[in-house]
Amino acid sequence: MPEHLLIESEGPAYGPGAVRFVTDAAHLARAGDRTSLLLVDNAVFAAVAGASAEIADFTGVGGELLVDAYAVHQRALVPRDLVPEARLVEMDEVATRLLAPDTRVVWH
Template sequence: MDEYLLIESQGPWGGPGAERFVDDAVRLRAAGHDVVLLLIENGVTAALAGAGPTGPADAPGRGLRGLLDGGGRVWADAFSLTHRALVPDQLLPGVVPVEMDEVAARLLAPGTRGVWH
């Protein structure tokens, strides 16, 4: 199966495209693909517990919670978190802060497909 590194830079208030992109990650994982969703820039706000106008990040079976529960991984860019005064304790359980060297290694790994939104 393919490996995907999906990169989301918009937060929950960035419009419906961000939520659909996360749901695409859930569908890819459900189809058996290895999926890492990287949240960067304002996208890291989606990883806050109860994020979004309707709370899609922690809705069962969808959003970030659905991806994590389905065996996908969610990474949050440590630099973006710091610049928004966010700390790991504020994130949904299972969301992992990462540095860019980890992201680069994943992106350059053979067989990884990178998709940026």
């Protein structure tokens, strides 16, 4: 089964585009597709506990929430600031997933 890897680089403060992107990821997960959402750059702020109802919906329907560890560190966040479902990842893991033949990638 192919995996969807959606990569978001803007946070909730950047407007409705970022919110819609996370909502789209939740729709894919709700439909039963393997769906991972990777938050990079300022999008890591969406993983802060209580920051995004859409992130809670995404993880609640079985989506996998990945958060760029480097971006978290650069923004002076610590893992305990994030929702429990967030999993910090390094770029080597992301690169492996990006190059997997069964992965469909969308970057926003």
